[in-house]
Amino acid sequence: MRPYLSIFKMNFKGELQYRGKAISGVMTQVFWGFLNIYLYIACLQNTSVDGFSISQMASYIWLGQAFFAIRFIMMGKKIGKNIENGNICYHFVRPLNIYSQWxxxxxxxxxxxxxxxFPPIIILGLLLPAGLGLSLPVSVPAFLLFLIGLILGLCMSVTISMFAVYLTFKTLSKRGSSSIVNTITGLFSGMVIPLPLMPQAIQNVVNYLPFRFITDLPFRIYIGNVGITEGAIFLAIGFAWLIVLIIIGKLLIRSALKKTVIQGG
Amino acid sequence: MASIIDFQDICKNFKVPLRAKGKFSTLKNFFFRKHKTIKALKHVSFQVEEGDIVGYIGPNGAGKSTTIKIMSGILNPTTGSCTIDGFVPWQDRKKFVRSIGVVFGQRSQLWWDVPVMDSFELLRDIYKIPQQEFENTLNLLNEALGLEELLNRPLRQLSLGQKMKCELAGSLLHRPKILFLDEPTIGLDAVTKLAVRDFIKFINKQWHTTIILTTHDMSDIEALTNQIILIGKGQILYKGSFDEIKNKYSSTKIISIEFAQEYDEISLDGYQTISHERKFATIKNLPDKEFHIKDFVNQISKKYEVIDFQVDMISVDEILAQLYKEYGLVER
Known part of the structure; x- marks a missing residue:
């Protein structure tokens, strides 16, 4: 475990250095947050869709912007770069499992x-008036469940990113691979259109796909759109998905490695 | 004694897509793709004994890096068997890689944006090196390479030479039994090159580390080892002593001549013209003719009016170039 923990720490610290990137990210997210909220206010005309009210929708969108980094599928940036330029060969000469390492x-x-x-966006959201900003969670249990959901979402997002790594391995294009996975994830995780606004028939399917566990589920628990019991059941489904996807990912990466060709030199 | 590296009859094929040419070729390529098999290694076999330094040389694209990658467990060979230190590299990869260190001269294993020391500490954790042992090793490497001042600077601020020193140290922290160096002196200045060579020798002596080295710089080979393996077009062409090859070719002399006037043609018995331009010419003696200064002076002064001439030994690089030519490895 120790080696993997150290790799985690190294990359955690490495990314923390890029403050400028984070600041510009926050500004973009705030802009999109307002844009989205006004768009939906205009569309919904102060009514509600299937019990999804304007203020719940605003909370949902602000949470989405605050935790955009969870939703955004990006493989470790060094992995993509290293696959393209061939530096990846050093990953193979370490006594580590390749999948776990990545x-x-x-x-x-x-x-x-x-x-x-997330902190600046959450604070901003809480300061805005109700109906436009982020409301407090519906209850303490809901909030706790929301936190568990976020952790699941984080793991799910990384697990799905690993499929982008696999595609990069196959196609040698990290940009294309990330875009494909990102588009699918964006649509089915409720970040393009909040899932509660989708037609019921589509919701019935999407609710059980792994993507909605990234962000949609924890947010809906937070705003009370999904109840405690229902939420807990869905979380269990989510964790089951997580295990399945990790196993599939591991198998795919292993099969890809057998056909590895290192670029250049 | 069993060899530490036993490479038996290894073949490696790569499949590369062929591109059709002509009209609508892009469209054709999109829908139908033909593949061509490239044989990167053809029945390569060799053994290396523990504690040896072996130079692995050959022109670009000969299969050197492919061999190193198979030996370090990165690539699977198509056919053939290989045991290194009792392991089959691509099967027991996780266990096996503990006993090897690898430096690819054109790549980097250290983290680019953090101090070198952080990378070293990460490697310590990855290889689970006990703290005490880590410190001892690091001290030793520090002394040998003079890393002290570099450790607290991010890798991106270091020069190429400093970087290479750190890469070398990084690959040796876990005290591997075998070290693979793929062009370790590429792009380095003379002083650093010497330092790197001294260090390689030092490690070999200190830890009895087996070292496989690929390089295009023949002075690396001259300084480090007498054992070479020459590979070209995926096949082993020569295995054995470097001195032997040198002796074979060292009878060749290169003579540069300045004439008093322009001649249309320079022809001397037993010599071959390499280049000839106006009053200047370069010639060499033919392989079956031994060079004698007296004979040469006699011959040339009879036929031509000479102002000056200079006799040089053939350089190691030229020997290699000749070898490549002889084996048909030079692309024209």
Whole structure:
């Protein structure tokens, strides 16, 4: 465990250095937050859709902006770069499991970019008037469940990023691979259109796909759109998905490694 | 005694897509793709004994790096078997890599944006090196390479030479039994090159580390080892002593001549013209003719009016160039 923990720490610290990046990220997120909220206020005309009220929608969007870094699928930036330029060969000469090594690397980077970005947006959201800003969680149990959901979301996001790594391995293009995975994730995790606003038939499917556990589920627990019991059941489903996806990811990476070709020299 | 590296009949093929040419070729390539098999290694076998330094040389694209990558467990060979220190590299990769260190001269294993020491500490954790042992090793490497001032600076601020020193140290922290160096002196200045060579020798003596070294710089080989393996087009062409090859070719002399007037042609019995331009010419003796200064002066002064001439030994690089030519390895 120790080696993996150290890799995590190294990447966590590494990402913390990039404060400028975080600040510009926060500004973009705030802008998008307002844009989205006014858009939906205009669309919904102060009504509610299936019990999803304007103020719940505003909270949902602010949470989404605050934890955008969880949702945004990015593999550890060094992994993509190293696959492209061939430096990846050093990852193979370490006495470590390749998948776990990359998982920790991505996890470290992701966690620090989340921690750098969410506090200012949450504070701003809480300061805004109700209906436009972020409301407090519906209850203490809901808040605790929300926190567990966030951890699941973080793990799920990293796990899905590993599929982008796999695609990069296959195609040698980190940009293309990330975009594909990002588009799918964005649509099904409720970050493009909040899932409660989707037609019921689509919701019935999307609710059980792994993507919604990244952000949609914890946010809906927070705003009370998903109850405590229902939330707990869904969290269990989410953790089951997580294990399945990690196993599939590991198998895929292992099969890809057998056909490895190192670029150049 | 069993060899520490036993490479048996290894072949490695790569499949590369062929691109069609002509009209609509892009479209054709998109839908139908033909593949071509490139044989990077063809039945390569060799053994290396523990504690040896072996130079692995050959022109670009000969298969040197592929061999190193197979030996370090990064690539699977297509066929053939290989045991290194009792392991099959690509099967027991996780266990195996503890006994090897690798430096790829054109790549970096250390973290770019953190102080070198942080990278070293991470490597300590990755290899689970006990703190005391880590400190001892680091002290030793420090002394040998003069790293002291570099350790607290981020890698990105270091010069190429400083970086290479750190890379070398990084690959040796876990005291590997075998060290693979893929072009460790590439791009280094003369002083650093010497320091790196001294260090390689030092490590070999100190820890009895087996070292496999690829390089294009023949002076590296001359300074470090007498054992070479020459590879070209995926095949081993020569295994054995470097001196032997040198002796074979060292009878060749390169003679540069300045004439008093321009001649249309320079022809001397037993000599071959390498270049000839106006009043200047370079010639060499043919392999079956031994060079005698008296004979040469006699011949040339009879036929031509000479102002000056200079006789040089063939350099190691030229020997290699000749070898490559002889084996048909030079692309024209």
């Amino acid at each position: 998982f920790c690397q991505t996890f470290g980077e992701k966690l620090s970019s989340v921690l750098l970005r």
